[in-house]
């Protein structure tokens with residue numbers, strides 16, 4: 001999952017989220033259109049074989065077949081990538097804590113993991129969501145989400161499934177990089193304390209954190225060098241060396257920012273862990289735009305996906321440059 005020069009494709013948008021992405025490109029979201037789009041991604045040989053180590057799927061997709069009746073999960077396996085599954089059922093309002101959420105999905109999880117393993121999933125993902133705002137996050141919301149993440153991770157390991165542990169501190173808002181640092185530090189400390197309490201083997205997880213960045217609406221935006229220095233300092237303070245890898249979420253960063261920041265992080269190496277990408281939007285925005293639901297645009301969409309996968313693969317090695325970006329474009 002964190003092999004050199006490779007990263008994870010997060011293609012696990014829920015039906016509600018993928019509808020938003022399809023609305024933006026004027027495509028009706030149906031089981032068939034979702035299948036066609038994802039089949040196109042998974043059949044992109046250049047990207048899948050060279051730069052994608054693993055793919056996170058949604059419940060619908062793990063059960064779907066390609067147009068020629070090959071299960072989509074087989075397409076992923078044939079490319080050499082590892083299939084995985086999102087198992088949380090979303091962030092729901094946390095009663096008594098306005099503006100905060102708790103991620104649900106623990107009830108019945110052991111049975112669901114058994115079924116997903118039978119279907120071919122070898123890792124899973126659970127996303128906790130922490131928002132920064134006036135008076136939030138609270139200690140209670142951080143603690144509840146950290147405990148749920150740890151209980152999920154313990155269930156996964158009991159089912160021989162590698163848990164991706166994703167505590168996402170949102171970029172929304174006008175907070176500073178320093179505030180993002182402070183909140184992400186509190187969150188990671190709480191998460192690793194709970195992973196210990198729940199007897200999760202750290203050697204068998206992948207951490208999927210946010211980068212330490214300025215809020216999207218902040219007047220002053222940190223440079224890739226500043227983001228990288230803060231993120232690496234934070235991880236060195238919070239992430240035990242036993243963790244075999246870190247794979248960032250993109251969280252609403254532009255395609256180029258997500259790549260430039262990952263590259264800047266890896267230029268600070270050698271680091272105690274491989275640090276790569278587990279991007280949804282930053283890998284898919286370009287191919288979605290190129291595709292726009294038209295079968296005739298398939299090759300252009302695959303070229304756009306290959307390009308972003310290659311750029312991020314280089315960034316995972318600290319070998320990306322803006323010049324390469326432009327030359328290939």
Ligand code: 13P
Nearest residue numbers: 010249250251279280281
């Ligand atoms: P983004 O890269 O679009 O943030 O998605 C990654 C993901 O899997 C969020 O859970």
